[in-house]
Amino acid sequence: MFPFKINSFLRMRLCLFIYMLLTIIFIACTSAYSFAISQHGFYKLLKITSLIMPKDYRVCDHKLSLHGTPCQKLFLSYLPQILNDQVVDKLLKTCFRNRSDKNNISRLLNINYVRRNIGNVSCHLQIPRFEKSQHPLTALASFPGSGNSLTREILEQVTGIYTGSIYPDKLAKFTGSHRCPTDGSVFIVKTHSRNVTATRRGCKSMTYSRVIYILRNQFDSVIAEFNRQQLGKTTYASMNEFKSTKWERFVKAYAMSWQMSVLFWLKRYTGSLYVLVYENLISNIMFEIYELSKFINIPMSLKSLYCISINNYDTYFRKYKPKWLVREILYNNTLKADVNKVIKAVLHDLNTNIHISNSLRLYILLQ
Structure with missing residues (x-):
């Protein structure tokens, strides 16, 4: 098992240490998961995770946002969809308990609030072109x-x-x-x-x-x-x-x-x-x-x-x-x-x- 000679007593102690370490990691992951699905813990966990994980595995295009709050989940589901008053109303009902006045819409569509709910998203802005279909001057x-x-x-x-x-x-x-x-x-x-x-x-x-x-x-x-x-x-x-x-x-x-x-x-x-x-x-x-x-x-x-x-x-x-x-x-x-x-x-x-x-x-x- 080991590439070097080791007596049975040390071998037992080493195996016990590895077993305890794995147990601690399992408990920590389970606790982190429970913490992640809480109201405020999700993005705190993502932030901590993004610091310790290799760059290639950090949050990208909301891949790690599968267990967020109802507000976060709704934001992610609407991300590729056309934003209109109906979508905004549904987001307000979920995120602000149906307070659909203009101040809350402004808070809902605040860039920092949206970023907290969708995580990091890769962006590719379109290159403008000349008009093809007629719009009002x-x-x-x-x-x-x-x-x-x-x-x-x-x-x-x-x-x-x-x-x-x-x-x-x-x-x-x-x-x-x-x-x-x-x-x-x-x-x-x-x-x-x-x-x-x-x-x-x-x-x-x-x-x-x-x-x-x-x-x-x-x-x-x-x-x-x-x-x-x-x-x-x-x-x-x-x-x-x-x-x-x-x-x-x-x-x-x-x-x-x-x-x-x-x-x-x-x-x-x-x-x-x-x-x-x-x-x-x-x-x-x-x-x-x-x-x-x-x-x-x-x-x-x-x-x-x-x-x-x-x-x-x-x-x-x-x-x-x-x-x-x-x-x-x-x-x-x-x-x-x-x-x-x-x-x-x-x-x-x-x-x-x-x-x-x-x-x-x-x-x-x-x-």
């Missing part, structure tokens, strides 16, 4: 500096179709910008213009059938646009430039432009409209994409929604932000008062929309 409207480019990339993953623009994209960041926005090859079109018609030189004009408007805090969007005009989308202007009279003139001029943009689309436009609050998109991307996909009538599986949500969009965010580049420092009391006045005026004009009004109230900066 949709404006992706916003005030400059409100995250239009970020939203375009997300929408290209949601729809699988390139997005267009009324502005030619000289940097070739978006392939769809090279085509006429009204030639039928794209259906979502970027615009900062206050115009219900998609218009671009050399292309035929066409009226939008619906509009997605990106609303962002004016204090932040003006800073972003000032940075872009000075240096580009991913860098910062210097402190001296923000202290100059050019910055003060810029804030006052763009405050009025922001007001006109918001009121044009949110008050005067009478067609089909979806307001995407930028801050909500950043804080809970999965829930906001789900709501947006329903508006544009693009069905998505739970897995696709999850994969799009965890994609890396860092190229749209400026890195190494200086500590001084904050609203409270960049806006003196006079500029704060000017911008707050504009926000309050918009808030007054849109007081019938609770969702938008709540966001606008959060934009007001204390002096």
